[in-house]
Amino acid sequence: MLNTLPAQPSARQPRAIVKVAGVIVPAWVRWEVSNNTYYQADTFRVIFAANALPPETDANWLSDQKEAVVEIFAGFPADPMSYSETDLDSLIYGQIDDVEYDPVGTTVTVTGRDLTAVFIDTKALVQYQNFTSSQIAEKLATSHGLTVSGPTTNTPAGTFYAYDHVLQMEERSEWDLLTYLAQSEGYLCYVRGKTLHFEPRPTEPGDPYEIRWSVDEDGLPAANVQDLKLSRSMTVAKGVTVLVRSWHSRQAKDFTAYYPTKGKTIQPGNASPHGSRQVYVIRRGGLTQEAATDLAQKTHREITQHEMNLWAILPADNILTQTAMLRLTGTGTKFDQDYYLDAITRSMSVQNGYLMTVSAKNHNPETVPAL
Structure with missing residues (x-):
């Protein structure tokens, strides 16, 4: 496993540094970094206490930035009283999209995206x-x-x-x-x-990051999370078939591909008086038979991954990344399985410390065939 369980009580002293246009800007009261799914930009949001900003990087300086990059560092330095950015991990490097000044609330908020932008x-x-x-x-x-x-x-x-x-x-x-x-x-x-x-794409998943739920003899639950919510899409659970149709003008042929394969036995439970498996039809020109089959398989995987959904809040670390698998154990339900991470949002504030919110999804292995 990526993380160490069972989690042991300990005093945590996380630290962070925020740089704007290459300059360290103190007086932040809260920041958050959201690592989204692939093909999307990661985002950041930093709130500064305007009346605590030093003169060289005050609200006027921040509002005068026409194009600037923000970098946020966070981690657990060996000496929490004396550290630099080299003692922390860079969570995001991105450009500012908006600067908001609230003179009543005396805050300056900067938001933006990573260099996907x-x-x-x-x-x-x-x-x-x-x-x-x-x-x-x-x-x-x-x-x-x-x-x-x-x-x-x-x-x-x-x-x-x-x-x-x-x-x-x-x-x-x-x-x-x-x-x-x-x-x-x-x-x-x-x-x-x-x-x-x-x-x-990685062909083999690495060590999973585990969320472990347990209930002791007195019926009291324990977990390495602060909050946990789970859901299952019953529409997807009935089963999904993807049909791809393509006219290839060079070969003067019409290709059709199914996934799961046409005529494949329907999974138990799909023959229901309340509806059968869903059929998704894609029409795209210029595909060969092999390409159409490949598209059907990829689309099937994308759709069925929305069947089982997990959302959790837990103490943040810098170990969990989007390439890792999230594993839930101990609930005694069908939700105990591996999940693909959908988003990780890390935040730090004086009030709440260093937290991360994760959302993840996957199909249930008993519902759909593995690809």
């Missing part, structure tokens, strides 16, 4: 048909001063969207292009710090 806010003016996906990722990253992480791909991008008229529409962003290519390659696409990650 530079791709979201820039229109893709070139289609790059003759470049591979990895070449396009490198070109776009370099144009914004970022590095790129990931292996070389070989298929020209034009192969993916030659027949996809949606992609040829104007006013699409560079991020639309990158995420489209990543999904076509079966890759993940996200930004961490100053690096664009364009790389394959």
